[in-house]
Amino acid sequence: MAFLGQAAVAMWWNMAAEHREEFEHWHSHEHFPERMGIPGFLRGSRWSSADGGEGFFVLYELENYETLTSSGYLERLNNPTPWSTKMMPHHQGMVRSQCRLLHSTGGGIGRHALTLRLSPAEGRDAELLAHLSALATSFVSQPGGVAFHVLRTETPQAASTREQQIRGGKDKAADWIVAAAAYDASALDALQRGALGEDIERHGALPGALAGRYQLAYAASAHDLK
Template sequence: MSLLGKAAVAMWWNVLPEQRSEFGDWHSHEHFPERMSILGFRRGSRWTNSLDAEGFFVLYELERYETLTSKGYLDRLNAPTPWSTKMMPHHLDMVRSQCRVEVSFGSGVAASLATIRFSPQTGNDDLIRTRLAERLNGLASKPGLTGAHLLVTNTPTTSAPTTEQQIRGTDGAADWVVLLSGYDPQIVEEAVSRFFSAGALQLLGAKEKSIMGLYKLAFTMSPADVVTI
């Protein structure tokens, strides 16, 4: 898939099995429509972890970076609905990154997605950005794949945590994120192993530690899908 807009919110968390049914109901029928009603939100997608039954990845694609600090978004973050207030404490081990989209190649929405979280070696930002852009551009159109993207976290400066953050507790944050999508999950996994393993990333200029996750699409929504009464 190609990302819509210049910014994104990338989130990883776990939901215990006994909460998954209500979580899916709330997230699909209330939370996504609420977010997609905010000016500047272009698309939301929720993905379930292929290897860990409790894991989720959610991506919001935003028209502009300034959407992250817009009144419409902050008003929602500071006035969660009763159902959201109930569900927020069940977002376990939350990692929430507010990002700029550095590069994005591909088209469409695929069924399989890999996320790779890592950090560049000190002073290597420009070099690894260039190397990654070249690699991602070459992968996006390969058989079995549909999109390849680089997100870099750039957290806006805010005066205080939002109400939703206070309910959840302290959120973690990724640093740099590669997203690799495709219609063939095996090819997605093979591409990650070959091109974005910890060793391969180090050769590009990344630090030693990286975190990889494999996901399948559960639900996606755009503003055009929101039903208004």
């Protein structure tokens, strides 16, 4: 997925099986069109857990960092629809990261995705970013590889929103995020075992990086939903 814009909202959560059908209906037919109608929202994509479990990864690509505190976005966050108000409490274990884009290589949207939530060791930010940038170039040129993005969470100074309050006000956030996409899952298998496995610690990452594997469920741009 060639990254659109210079910022993002990256989110992970679980959705219990008994709520999944309604969640996907709401998220596709009300929530996505609502979000894509906000100035600065360029594309949204929803990815479901590759193992068939309850996990989801959702990525909103934004024109710029200022979109995160724009009046249009804050208005929607503080005035959820009745359907959103019903569905928000079912987002379990929410991790919501408001990010700047650090690096992006590749283009298109692949069926398979790998996300890695990680943190740089103290004083090794530049080393880690240089390694990930070089890895991105290598990955997208290999069979199966499509795109490779690096994001860093920079949470804006803003009051808690109504949507956060409905979810219990306990949203967590990642630090750095790698999102890699592929048309062949085996390309991500190799990436996860090798360069984004324990080897990543040699290049400036702290231990404990958290990986997740997903399949594309739905994607739409602002243009698609006009």
